[in-house]
Amino acid sequence: MNLRTFTGGGFGENGYLVACERSGAAVAVDPGAAAGLMADTITSEGLDLQAILLTHAHLDHVEGVHLVRAVAPEAPIWLHPADHGLYDSLQDQAEMFGLQVPPQPPPDDAFEHGQRFTFGSCAFEVRHAPGHSPGHVILVAEGQGFALVGDVIFQASIGRTDLPGGDFYTLMRSIREQVLTLPNETVLHSGHGPSTTVGFERVGNPFLIPHYRGEMA
Ligand SMILES: [Zn+2]
Ligand SMILES: [Zn+2]
Secondary structure, three states, X not given: OEEEEEEEOOOOEEEEEEEEOOOOEEEEEOOOOOHHHHHHHHHHOOOXXXXXXXXXXXXXXXXXXXXXXXXXXXXXXXXXXXXXXXXXXXXXXXXXXXXXOOOOOOOOEEOOOOOEEEEOOEEEEEEEOOOOOOOOEEEEEOOOOEEEEEOOEEOOEEOOOOOOOOOHHHHHHHHHHHHOOOOOOOEEEEOEOXXXXXXXXXXXXXXXXXXXXXXXX
């Protein structure tokens, strides 16, 4: 798999374009403020965009869905059903931050925990990891040593849980059961900030380690 990051906007959101090299099949993950550039790349490289995958439905992760859809009208939008409420209330989310967001096309397909999502000869394992939002999923790339973790965990930090539908203890359980169960060398590509690894976070994330009164004590 070939992974490229598209970062932009006031939230510094990371969107990802993942191409399955052998087949030219690709997916767009969390097209946010830099989705225009992502769409241009899909067009200029003639990628066969097979889906738009949303880790969750916060405004900064979905505000560019329409731009990617415009260059790939057949690509279905995948979202976990528990985040449909958030997706439907995009305008309320925008108001909360004093922002404007264009209306977005509705989701077409529903992620399920444990699902194997395939594109070309590549695959993601879908893991439901609620807490930051009720329907957050992480996408573990099969045989590639990386995972797209959205806003569940960041380098030395974790997702906020004060937004509607967020819950701190649910998030900690998701991190313990869905993230820290991956091999230490797994690279985590987050929704904001730099990438990290499971091994680094296991011993260096102040929210997780007992030394700093983290939850995993
Ligand atoms: Zn979020
Ligand atoms: Zn975010």
